[in-house]
């Protein structure tokens with residue numbers, strides 16, 4: 001909404017689609033929105049990493065460099081964060097344009113499922129079973 005407003009598009013409502021509390025900017029939607037913060041908190045618990053704190057989109061996208069651990073874990077975190085952004089964006093648009101209800105559980109389910117397919121396609125040498133991916137136990 002912020003990007004459209006900067007291009008002189010007029011909108012009735014430019015508030016965040018996810019929380020409705022402030023104007024929707026990229027940084028708000030992917031970092032500081034309360035709804036998004038819940039997603040990141042659930043991802044940090046699922047992936048067993050410290051709480052996700054970011055001030056910029058770059059911080060968020062570079063987060064995997066700071067989680068430590070083996071390369072596969074950092075690669076998985078990198079993919080999961082990007083897939084998380086995609087799923088948040090898709091849920092936002094589904095609500096905005098199709099009036100589809102936004103649910104944290106649905107977004108988390110999508111992130112885990114898409115992440116599972118992405119990881120097994122990307123890292124064919126280390127195929128992961130769904131049971132292990134769901135609890136983020138990858139050897």
Ligand SMILES: [Zn+2]
Nearest residue numbers: 016018019033
């Ligand atoms: Zn918001």
